[in-house]
Amino acid sequence: MNALGLDDLKILAHLRQDSRKNLTKISRQTLVPISTIFDRLKKYHKDIITKNTILIDFKKLGYELKVNILLKTSQDKRETLRIFIEKNWNVNNVYRINNGYDFMVEAVFKNMIQLEDFNDNLERIGIINKQEFYILEDLKKEAFISQPEFVEMLR
Amino acid sequence: MISEREKKIIVELRNDSRQDITKLAKKYGFPKSTMYDLLHRLEERKILIHASKVDFEKLGFPIQIFMIIKTTLQHKESMRRFLTGKKNINSIYTVNQGTNFLFEGIFRNQKEVEEFLEELEEKNPLTQINVFNVIEKICSEKFLTEEEHFA
Numbered sequence: 156m157n158a159l160g161l162d163d164l165k166i167l168a169h170l171r172q173d174s175r176k177n178l179t180k181i182s183r184q185t186l187v188p189i190s191t192i193f194d195r196l197k198k199y200h201k202d203i204i205t206k207n208t209i210l211i212d213f214k215k216l217g218y219e220l221k222v223n224i225l226l227k228t229s230q231d232k233r234e235t236l237r238i239f240i241e242k243n244w245n246v247n248n249v250y251r252i253n254n255g256y257d258f259m260v261e262a263v264f265k266n267m268i269q270l271e272d273f274n275d276n277l278e279r280i281g282i283i284n285k286q287e288f289y290i291l292e293d294l295k296k297e298a299f300i301s302q303p304e305f306v307e308m309l310r
Numbered sequence: 311m312i313s314e315r316e317k318k319i320i321v322e323l324r325n326d327s328r329q330d331i332t333k334l335a336k337k338y339g340f341p342k343s344t345m346y347d348l349l350h351r352l353e354e355r356k357i358l359i360h361a362s363k364v365d366f367e368k369l370g371f372p373i374q375i376f377m378i379i380k381t382t383l384q385h386k387e388s389m390r391r392f393l394t395g396k397k398n399i400n401s402i403y404t405v406n407q408g409t410n411f412l413f414e415g416i417f418r419n420q421k422e423v424e425e426f427l428e429e430l431e432e433k434n435p436l437t438q439i440n441v442f443n444v445i446e447k448i449c450s451e452k453f454l455t456e457e458e459h460f461a
Contacts, residue, residue, distance in 0.1 A: 251448060
């Protein structure tokens, strides 16, 4: 069960939908006093809210390729691989996963040459298994708990 | 395609989208109105949307999974409708030929996952399904959090 109440979930849903939404608007829409929202935000910061960010349509900035890559390496190379993907500029999201792979990496590239360079570097580390998925379209992004009107269903 | 000023505002907001625009304008020596205009233009062109990322585990949803599924060409649309209508799905992408979907689900427990999978398979003809549990989130929305990334 959630340790947080319905008001908390509603406030968070508003911020998930628009992290720049001002507190007056959230207060009006949730009927939670501004002072309470202000206090809750302090409580959420760096704990429940891990990052207030912007989600970018990379294609519109000239990055034509968004790729999800599943990677498996040997145990002795896992740390090297982790450091490489963590530090690589093109990498956007990284997860440690199970079911036959070590990492799921989402990376963004301007063109195939950049992707090939990235793949060459991976090969140098030593990859046992790899699967690439080219993302054609984002159908939904960060949608979970982003609709204040539906949060009650989640409790 | 994108100006130096736009790059600065993107990097700043990637790191903290609740930042005060007036303070940012002061930091870079731009007029406040220019900063607001830049932001509004980026929003209008739908280049960016503002979103708070949360730790779902702390909200009572400790299970995060990625699934890669493949359906037939004639069931592509119904699959799309099924997935977009599901409340537990956080992100969905069409991949490769468009008959494959990669999506991220957030669940309270394994029972919810099983129920979801049962419904998915019952209502949609799948030719392939792969499920990956997230053990650790290593980094999130990291690209373009520094100006060098634009290089």
